[in-house]
Amino acid sequence: MSSREKTWWWIGGLLIVVYCLFPIAWIVSLSFKAPSDIANGQFLPSQFTWRNYSDIFTGTASDLFLPALRNSFGICLIATAISCILAMFAAYAIARLDFPGKTLILSTALGVAIFPVISIVTPLFNVWRQIGLYDTWLGLIIPYLSLTLPISIWTMSAFFREIPWEMEQAAQVDGATTWQAFRKVIVPLAAPGVFTTAIIAFFIAWNDFVYGISLTSTSASRPVPAALGLFSGASQFEDPTTVTAAAAVVVTIPVVVLVLLFQRRIVAGLTNGAVKG
Amino acid sequence: MASIEMRNIVKKYGDGFPAVNDVSLDIADGEFMILVGPSGCGKSTLLRMIVGLEDITSGDMIIGGKRVNDLAPRDRNLSMVFQNYALYPHMTVYENIAFPLRLSKTPDDEVRRRVTEASDVLELKEHLERKPANLSGGQRQRVAMGRAIVRQAEAFLFDEPLSNLDAKLRGQMRTEISRLQRRLGITTVYVTHDQTEAMTLGDRVCVLRKGLIQQVASPRELYEQPVNLFVAGFIGSPPMNFLPATVEGDRLQTPFGPIVLDERRAAAVRGRELLLVGIRPEYFEDASLVDDAKRPLGSLFRARVDVTEWLGDSQYAYIPYEAPEAITNQLRELSRELDSEELRTQAIVSIDATSRIREGREAEFWLDSRKVHVFDPHSGDNLTRDAEAGARLTQMATEDRVEQVQDAQASGQTVGGAHRAGAA
Numbered sequence: 001m002s003s004r005e006k007t008w009w010w011i012g013g014l015l016i017v018v019y020c021l022f023p024i025a026w027i028v029s030l031s032f033k034a035p036s037d038i039a040n041g042q043f044l045p046s047q048f049t050w051r052n053y054s055d056i057f058t059g060t061a062s063d064l065f066l067p068a069l070r071n072s073f074g075i076c077l078i079a080t081a082i083s084c085i086l087a088m089f090a091a092y093a094i095a096r097l098d099f100p101g102k103t104l105i106l107s108t109a110l111g112v113a114i115f116p117v118i119s120i121v122t123p124l125f126n127v128w129r130q131i132g133l134y135d136t137w138l139g140l141i142i143p144y145l146s147l148t149l150p151i152s153i154w155t156m157s158a159f160f161r162e163i164p165w166e167m168e169q170a171a172q173v174d175g176a177t178t179w180q181a182f183r184k185v186i187v188p189l190a191a192p193g194v195f196t197t198a199i200i201a202f203f204i205a206w207n208d209f210v211y212g213i214s215l216t217s218t219s220a221s222r223p224v225p226a227a228l229g230l231f232s233g234a235s236q237f238e239d240p241t242t243v244t245a246a247a248a249v250v251v252t253i254p255v256v257v258l259v260l261l262f263q264r265r266i267v268a269g270l271t272n273g274a275v276k277g
Numbered sequence: 278m279a280s281i282e283m284r285n286i287v288k289k290y291g292d293g294f295p296a297v298n299d300v301s302l303d304i305a306d307g308e309f310m311i312l313v314g315p316s317g318c319g320k321s322t323l324l325r326m327i328v329g330l331e332d333i334t335s336g337d338m339i340i341g342g343k344r345v346n347d348l349a350p351r352d353r354n355l356s357m358v359f360q361n362y363a364l365y366p367h368m369t370v371y372e373n374i375a376f377p378l379r380l381s382k383t384p385d386d387e388v389r390r391r392v393t394e395a396s397d398v399l400e401l402k403e404h405l406e407r408k409p410a411n412l413s414g415g416q417r418q419r420v421a422m423g424r425a426i427v428r429q430a431e432a433f434l435f436d437e438p439l440s441n442l443d444a445k446l447r448g449q450m451r452t453e454i455s456r457l458q459r460r461l462g463i464t465t466v467y468v469t470h471d472q473t474e475a476m477t478l479g480d481r482v483c484v485l486r487k488g489l490i491q492q493v494a495s496p497r498e499l500y501e502q503p504v505n506l507f508v509a510g511f512i513g514s515p516p517m518n519f520l521p522a523t524v525e526g527d528r529l530q531t532p533f534g535p536i537v538l539d540e541r542r543a544a545a546v547r548g549r550e551l552l553l554v555g556i557r558p559e560y561f562e563d564a565s566l567v568d569d570a571k572r573p574l575g576s577l578f579r580a581r582v583d584v585t586e587w588l589g590d591s592q593y594a595y596i597p598y599e600a601p602e603a604i605t606n607q608l609r610e611l612s613r614e615l616d617s618e619e620l621r622t623q624a625i626v627s628i629d630a631t632s633r634i635r636e637g638r639e640a641e642f643w644l645d646s647r648k649v650h651v652f653d654p655h656s657g658d659n660l661t662r663d664a665e666a667g668a669r670l671t672q673m674a675t676e677d678r679v680e681q682v683q684d685a686q687a688s689g690q691t692v693g694g695a696h697r698a699g700a701a
Binding site: 164166167169170171172173174175176177180184185188189 | 328329330349350351354355356357359360361363365366367376377380381424428
C-alpha cells in the first residue's frame, strides 16, 4: 500500500469512527452539563458538573435508577444464562444429529426472531396480568428468552459446525461416553462461540425497551431502559435530559466492560492446531 | 492385543449403495494389516466399522473372540489415529496423551509414568507442556500416536495417518510406525491409498475395489502373483504395463515383438485370442547393457523412445505403442479406476541409469519374459498366476513376522509388556 493510499484509509476510518462515536460523545458531554446549560449552543458544557451523576446514584432520581439497574442486571443475566444453556443443547443437536424437523426448528427460530415485539406485547400484557406474572422478574425473563434464544441457536450452531466431527469421535474411541465427549472436548472448543453468543444475548436483553415499559409498573422489576424514560426533572420546569444522559452513560459502561473483558475469548481460532499439519 | 475377524461384513448407506460388500477378513494377533485401494473403495468405512464409528449393516465383527457389532467405540478398547490427528487443541500435549487414561480414571502417578514412557518412545519429552497449535505436523502426528499407545488397546487403527505430511517426513514416520508396531507387537490395521506405505508397512495387504476384496496377501505376493488386472495395476510404481497380445502357439504376439512363454503359462493361455500381457517396468532393460548370460532368457525388440526421465539412481523411458481400440478403452477405464489419468497407450520401462538411450531415437530393448503375466481382458483375471508360489511368499512373510515379534518380546522391549507389569 502506498503512503497516499494509507492516508486515505486513515481518513476514511477516522470519518467512520467520528460518525459512530459522536452521539456517544454528545451524551457524555450532556451528562456533565447542568439542566440550564443544555442550550448553551456549544458541544462542551460551560461548566463541568457531577450533579447529574449524584442525582441518579444518591439524589432524586436514585429511587428510580438504582432498583432499575439491579433489575436489569438480574433479569438480563438470568435470561442470558438460560438461553445460552438451552441454545447450546439445541445447537449441538442441530449441528451434529440428523433428525426430522431440523430445518423446521431453525426456520421457526428465525420466524420468532422476525416476529415484531410490539404486536405481541399487548396480548402478553393481558395474559401476564391474568396469571400474575405482570411486573415480576420472571414476567420479563420469559419474553427475553424469546428474543435471545433464536439468535443464540443460530450463532451457536454455526460455531458447533466449525468443530471437527473427528474430535468427538476421537474422544469416543479414547473411551469417552457421548456426554463426556461433549463436556470435555466439545464444550471447551465451543467456549468462544458460547461467550460470543452470551454477549449478544445479554445486549439484546439489556437493550430491550418495549417489554420493559409494558410489562412492568414498579421498581420491583422495571429495567433501566424503561426507567430512563420515566425520569423527570427536579421541578416540572426543569428538563430531565442531563440526568437521563448521565444514566445512559452509566448503563453503557457494563456493555463496554463486558466486551473488553471477553474480547480475547470472542476472538475465535481456538481450534488452531487440532487438525492438519 | 487381539485378533480381528470379519465375517461377511456389509455396509449399505441410505441410498442402498454397498460401500463395503461382503468382506471377510481375518487379522491375526500382532499382525500389521493394510487396507488399500483407490478412493471410494470402502477402506476407511471398513476401518470405521472396526472401531465402531460406523454401524454394520450385516455380518459379524469379532475382536478377540468377542462379537462387537453392537458395542460402542469406548467399549471396544481400540485406539485410532485419525487422518487429521484430531488432537484436542485446548489441552497440552501431556493432557492429550493422558486423555484416554483420565477417562478410565487411572491414578495420577500411573498416568504420569505411562505418559512419560510413551513420550520417551516418541521423542516428545520436551514438548509435553505445549499446545498442539504450536507443534509441527510431524510432532502432531507423534502426539496422536502417543494417545494411541498410552493405553493397552486391543489393536491400533490408522486412517491415512501420513497423508497430511510432506514427502520427506512421511518416509521417516513410516519407518517409525513400522518400528513401533514391531516393538509393541500389537495388531494393527492401517488404511492408506499410498501403495508405498502398503508395500513397506504391511505383513499382509488387503486390496479393495468398490467395496469388494480383490486379494489379501503379503506385499511380495501381490507384486509377483497378482490375482487380476486391478491388483496388478494398483501395486507397483511406476505401474505395470499392459500390452495387447495374441496367442500363437507358445508365444504371444505383442507390439514389442513375440514373447515366448514357458510350458505352464503357455498351457494357461492356449486357445484364447486377444489377451493383455502385464510387464513390470523393471522387466525391461537397455539391450546393450544386458549380460550375455541373461540375454537368452528374454526377447529383444526395437522401439522409438518418446521421453526419458533420468532420476540419478534410475531411469525411465516411455515407449508409445499401438493398440486395438477395445483394449485402449479398457486400459483407460482401468487407469481411471486406479485414480490415475493415463491418456496415451505407452509403456514405461525402467532402464539402467547409465544407459545412453535418447529421446526421439529408436533403440533396442531387452524384455525379461520369465515373470510376465497374462490377463483376460474381459474378466481381468490373471491367467498365469501361480497360486502356490504366491502362497509360499505370504507364508514366508508370516514366518518373518512371528519371528520378529518373538525377538521383540524376548528382548523385553515391548512397551505393552512393561505396561502389563506396571498394571499388575
